[in-house]
Amino acid sequence: QINAQRLWDSLMETAKIGGTPKGGVSRLTLTDTDRQVRDWLKSECESLGCTVTVDDVGNMFAVRPGRRSDLPPIAIGSHLDTQPTGGKFDGILGVLGGLEVLKTLQGTGYETNAPLMLVNWTNEEGSRFAPAMLGSGVYAGVFDRTYADSREDRQGVTFGEAIEAIGYRGDAKAGSIKFGAMFELHIEQGPILEQEGKVIGIVQGVQGMRWYEVNLTGREAHTGSTPMHLRRDALVGAARLLDRIEAIALEHGPSAVGSVGLIEVQPNSRNVVPGHVFFTVDFRHPEDAVLDLMEQKFFAAVEEAARKGDLGVERRKIWESPAVKFDAGCIAAVRRAAEATGCTARDIISGAGHDAAYTARVAPTTMIFVPCVGGLSHNEEESTSFEECAAGVQVLLGAVLDYDRH
Amino acid sequence: QINAQRLWDSLMETAKIGGTPKGGVSRLTLTDTDRQVRDWLKSECESLGCTVTVDDVGNMFAVRPGRRSDLPPIAIGSHLDTQPTGGKFDGILGVLGGLEVLKTLQGTGYETNAPLMLVNWTNEEGSRFAPAMLGSGVYAGVFDRTYADSREDRQGVTFGEAIEAIGYRGDAKAGSIKFGAMFELHIEQGPILEQEGKVIGIVQGVQGMRWYEVNLTGREAHTGSTPMHLRRDALVGAARLLDRIEAIALEHGPSAVGSVGLIEVQPNSRNVVPGHVFFTVDFRHPEDAVLDLMEQKFFAAVEEAARKGDLGVERRKIWESPAVKFDAGCIAAVRRAAEATGCTARDIISGAGHDAAYTARVAPTTMIFVPCVGGLSHNEEESTSFEECAAGVQVLLGAVLDYDRH
Numbered sequence: 001q002i003n004a005q006r007l008w009d010s011l012m013e014t015a016k017i018g019g020t021p022k023g024g025v026s027r028l029t030l031t032d033t034d035r036q037v038r039d040w041l042k043s044e045c046e047s048l049g050c051t052v053t054v055d056d057v058g059n060m061f062a063v064r065p066g067r068r069s070d071l072p073p074i075a076i077g078s079h080l081d082t083q084p085t086g087g088k089f090d091g092i093l094g095v096l097g098g099l100e101v102l103k104t105l106q107g108t109g110y111e112t113n114a115p116l117m118l119v120n121w122t123n124e125e126g127s128r129f130a131p132a133m134l135g136s137g138v139y140a141g142v143f144d145r146t147y148a149d150s151r152e153d154r155q156g157v158t159f160g161e162a163i164e165a166i167g168y169r170g171d172a173k174a175g176s177i178k179f180g181a182m183f184e185l186h187i188e189q190g191p192i193l194e195q196e197g198k199v200i201g202i203v204q205g206v207q208g209m210r211w212y213e214v215n216l217t218g219r220e221a222h223t224g225s226t227p228m229h230l231r232r233d234a235l236v237g238a239a240r241l242l243d244r245i246e247a248i249a250l251e252h253g254p255s256a257v258g259s260v261g262l263i264e265v266q267p268n269s270r271n272v273v274p275g276h277v278f279f280t281v282d283f284r285h286p287e288d289a290v291l292d293l294m295e296q297k298f299f300a301a302v303e304e305a306a307r308k309g310d311l312g313v314e315r316r317k318i319w320e321s322p323a324v325k326f327d328a329g330c331i332a333a334v335r336r337a338a339e340a341t342g343c344t345a346r347d348i349i350s351g352a353g354h355d356a357a358y359t360a361r362v363a364p365t366t367m368i369f370v371p372c373v374g375g376l377s378h379n380e381e382e383s384t385s386f387e388e389c390a391a392g393v394q395v396l397l398g399a400v401l402d403y404d405r406h
Numbered sequence: 407q408i409n410a411q412r413l414w415d416s417l418m419e420t421a422k423i424g425g426t427p428k429g430g431v432s433r434l435t436l437t438d439t440d441r442q443v444r445d446w447l448k449s450e451c452e453s454l455g456c457t458v459t460v461d462d463v464g465n466m467f468a469v470r471p472g473r474r475s476d477l478p479p480i481a482i483g484s485h486l487d488t489q490p491t492g493g494k495f496d497g498i499l500g501v502l503g504g505l506e507v508l509k510t511l512q513g514t515g516y517e518t519n520a521p522l523m524l525v526n527w528t529n530e531e532g533s534r535f536a537p538a539m540l541g542s543g544v545y546a547g548v549f550d551r552t553y554a555d556s557r558e559d560r561q562g563v564t565f566g567e568a569i570e571a572i573g574y575r576g577d578a579k580a581g582s583i584k585f586g587a588m589f590e591l592h593i594e595q596g597p598i599l600e601q602e603g604k605v606i607g608i609v610q611g612v613q614g615m616r617w618y619e620v621n622l623t624g625r626e627a628h629t630g631s632t633p634m635h636l637r638r639d640a641l642v643g644a645a646r647l648l649d650r651i652e653a654i655a656l657e658h659g660p661s662a663v664g665s666v667g668l669i670e671v672q673p674n675s676r677n678v679v680p681g682h683v684f685f686t687v688d689f690r691h692p693e694d695a696v697l698d699l700m701e702q703k704f705f706a707a708v709e710e711a712a713r714k715g716d717l718g719v720e721r722r723k724i725w726e727s728p729a730v731k732f733d734a735g736c737i738a739a740v741r742r743a744a745e746a747t748g749c750t751a752r753d754i755i756s757g758a759g760h761d762a763a764y765t766a767r768v769a770p771t772t773m774i775f776v777p778c779v780g781g782l783s784h785n786e787e788e789s790t791s792f793e794e795c796a797a798g799v800q801v802l803l804g805a806v807l808d809y810d811r812h
């Protein structure tokens with residue numbers, strides 16, 4: 001039985017690191033607040049007697065030995081970085097829930113067969129450095145380390161510079177610290193569990209997602225003295241594309257989503273026709289074939305907007321994470337653990353990306369979801385109840401011990 | 407006869423202050439580069455024996471005495487501030503052309519009847535602090551000083567703080583330094599003179615212009631797990647409005663323009679549905695009645711976009727500069743001066759706002775335009791030829807002496 005109050009206290013305590021006035025958390029990856037929460041985690045794990053290792057992209061691994069040293073560890077965890085205006089649970093529940101599992105076992109002196117390994121993945125959010133799930137991606141061999149190091153934030157600071165700056169470049173080569181399975185507890189970040197009154201989501205997989213970057217180049221000109229027909233307005237072109245991106249998502253049924261989250265205009269002055277616009281695009285769907293169609297339409301829309309607006313255009317797909325199916329054995333362990341707690345549960349597909357989507361490439365993996373109020377995430381108001389957090393961690397513990405027994 | 411080479415050299419020399427790699431100038435008002443060019447101007451004027459006075463919003467006035475001290479001065483000048491990615495001529499030609507007029511008269515020992523007064527107006531561009539023409543506006547009594555002081559740039563620095571920081575808060579109360587007439591030389595910033603092969607524009611007035619600010623508030627949410635129909639996407643709402651703003655301009659004939667130059671998105675993260683968008687709107691037309699219609703349509707569009715997108719909305723007109731007609735006597739002096747030089751000329755209405763639009767409220771005023779390549783301005787490539795700059799200053803000198811004789 002996990003200690004629900006201890007879990008909750010740890011969530012509230014770490015939420016102060018980067019805490020915002022609106023009750024959220026602003027803890028972008030590899031910033032000083034990220035360093036603080038990493039230091040905190042390291043010291044908590046060490047005080048449990050765990051050995052903490054850091055790999056060369058900053059992923060943190062804390063090991064609690066098992067009875068048998070010939071078995072690979074069972075990994076649990078998620079990420080402690082947040083969006084610029086993020087919540088107190090996204091990712092954090094998975095790491096602190098994993099820590100609570102370790103504390104519970106330590107408290108009762110329970111010995112697992114396999115070692116347990118708590119993991120904190122670097123740059124899961126992808127907000128400061130695109131793409132998302134970069135630390136677990138390098139771990140799983142999807143990206144190489146030089147690629148990760150070269151990624152730049154919007155101020156031009158690289159991932160490599162940032163990781164050195166906070167002192168979290170470890171010696172271990174990413175991917176060299178192996179585990180035999182991975183269980184990630186996370187809030188759903190969507191509305192399904194709440195709408196159906198279920199407490200546990202037994203996650204079957206993750207939908208496909210693709211990220212793009214678009215640069216439109218027109219010509220800076222005076223807003224007062226430049227007739228409309230002589231303009232090459234990059235922002236007018238971008239607005240047409242934003243309309244199309246929404247329309248493309250709507251054309252592909254209720255499971256398709258399309259979003260522009262980030263846009264930057266140059267020179268961004270009230271009386272200058274915008275000469276340059278940069279924006280990002282995020283398309284998702286459970287079927288990769290549908291994403292192919294959405295992508296085709298999007299590329300065609302970019303060409304058309306460029307032609308109509310007489311704009312220079314550069315567009316790139318910077319990331320593609322195909323739809324993922326999780327491991328049947330891990331899923332079965334979660335299902336049995338959920339049944340054992342008596343929680344209401346349902347199977348679910350993740351709309352958000354998760355480190356588990358990448359670890360699934362190298363080890364049997366699955367996830368456990370708990371609801372969040374209104375399905376709201378990536379928002380300072382993100383909220384999951386005391387009881388739901390506790391239920392998720394209880395199922396996590398149960399699933400790990402079930403898996404360890406088989 | 408003015409010294410065309412000396413004029414050109416001064417344009418090229420000051421263009422280094424805030425000069426950009428692309429050959430433009432980035433000299434936002436009340437920044438350190440603005441201080442440098444102000445210091446330069448002050449020392450040039452003083453070395454001509456002129457007295458330089460600064461008023462309490464930073465407008466600079468350099469006086470060359472005339473034969474009769476009972477006559478009010480004739481003012482010439484414009485502004486030395488630029489857009490973030492501005493050119494070497496916008497405003498600057500008017501100030502350095504005025505300086506060249508003073509040097510020419512000094513060189514020949516010519517004594518005018520009235521004193522001559524060279525003026526450098528503060529924050530004409532309106533890019534760092536909105537609205538534009540703020541220094542001349544306070545001078546003319548359109549705004550009061552406390553309003554000017556309270557204006558904030560996008561970093562939250564106020565005009566008052568910025569002027570103190572560069573040490574250009576003068577003792578004279580804005581508006582207390584009177585003149586009897588004002589002639590402003592400027593590049594056209596539009597395509598008309600070039601297209602018709604004319605060298606001099608005899609400016610009849612300035613079209614009406616209105617600036618607005620819009621805040622749209624939706625709800626931050628996860629781009630992957632939030633279905634399209636549950637979103638309140640502030641950027642999707644803004645895109646609809648950008649489309650409408652262009653359409654409204656196109657609906658009101660070739661003289662109407664509508665632009666969004668500045669947009670800011672919160673939290674501006676690739677995988678967060680935008681919760682907040684701020685943008686600015688600039689509408690212009692030679693007839694204020696047409697601007698009224700455009701405004702009505704725009705306000706209706708804002709309501710509709712807010713309703714459709716379930717967005718909170720705040721919209722404000724932050725500036726209205728009605729259409730201006732310049733003084734017939736000043737215009738006649740320019741026409742005679744243009745004829746005397748033999749330059750090709752045509753009457754023209756200014757599409758851009760100018761300090762002359764505000765000084766026209768307190769003294770007989772007009773402007774002289776010269777062409778710029780492709781009508782391009784508010785662009786680092788802005789360009790006017792050696793000969794055209796010289797012709798403009800020659801007409802400025804002629805007009806001032808003509809006006810002084812009458």
Ligand SMILES: NC(=O)NCCC(=O)O
Pocket residue numbers: 090124125126132133189351352353354628630677
């Ligand atoms: N879980 C989560 O919010 N991940 C961030 C990556 C994404 O799905 O956009």
Ligand SMILES: NC(=O)NCCC(=O)O
Pocket residue numbers: 222224271496530531532538539595757758759760
């Ligand atoms: N002349 C000029 O560019 N003025 C700036 C104010 C405006 O017209 O937008």
